[in-house]
Amino acid sequence: QKEVEQNSGPLSVPEGAIASLNCTYSDRVSQSFFWYRQYSGKSPELIMSIYSNGDKEDGRFTAQLNKASQYVSLLIRDSQPSDSATYLCAVNAPGYSTLTFGKGTMLLVSP
Amino acid sequence: SAVISQKPSRDICQRGTSLTIQCQVDSQVTMMFWYRQQPGQSLTLIATANQGSEATYESGFVIDKFPISRPNLTFSTLTVSNMSPEDSSIYLCSVWGRGNQETQYFGPGTRLLVL
Numbered sequence: 001q002k003e004v005e006q007n008s009g010p011l012s013v014p015e016g017a018i019a020s021l022n023c024t025y026s027d028r029v030s031q032s033f034f035w036y037r038q039y040s041g042k043s044p045e046l047i048m049s050i051y052s053n054g055d056k057e058d059g060r061f062t063a064q065l066n067k068a069s070q071y072v073s074l075l076i077r078d079s080q081p082s083d084s085a086t087y088l089c090a091v092n093a094p095g096y097s098t099l100t101f102g103k104g105t106m107l108l109v110s111p
Numbered sequence: 112s113a114v115i116s117q118k119p120s121r122d123i124c125q126r127g128t129s130l131t132i133q134c135q136v137d138s139q140v141t142m143m144f145w146y147r148q149q150p151g152q153s154l155t156l157i158a159t160a161n162q163g164s165e166a167t168y169e170s171g172f173v174i175d176k177f178p179i180s181r182p183n184l185t186f187s188t189l190t191v192s193n194m195s196p197e198d199s200s201i202y203l204c205s206v207w208g209r210g211n212q213e214t215q216y217f218g219p220g221t222r223l224l225v226l
Contacts, residue, residue, distance in 0.1 A: 041222070043201075043219050043220045088153065090215070098159070101153055
């Protein structure tokens, strides 16, 4: 059974700080990894994807993947109050028709 | 990406009644997924709807409670039957999208409150 684990939080950071969100997954053959952001009362929206070991940067966001450790992370630099949301880690493995989602980490950025 | 719309966006219903939620996608897709997200919880997959065949339900979800229709490749409905307060959730439709990032995209959701 595939599992994706995230710390539920909340993770509280001051405005301007770096927020670090972590995720581990159980299925070693997983190939695609995604971070979604979900504001309260809204649906999840994709913010980052990563497929290869290493870092991938997009603006203030950096996704990091370590397949050997089965670990994915999302760094948010210069955190803003508007980044306050729940961040869902999702994993795709061959043979599965849907992503497997973690329970999400709530991020709170205080002004 | 895929553009997904859902109707209604929200509703307040009495226990014992049923509500049908519609999901429309702007492109033809093979599979459409229905999720439930209870307050403060993560996403739970209810079922996968394939055009021309019966929906496939996840453990804990049954067709009598959540009947699904999939009449064509761009549309699906989910009915929440004989509702109870425990059915109060956000119901989300999702499809795989292509382009730069092949991943799942979500509709705006239907917020259901059962009294």
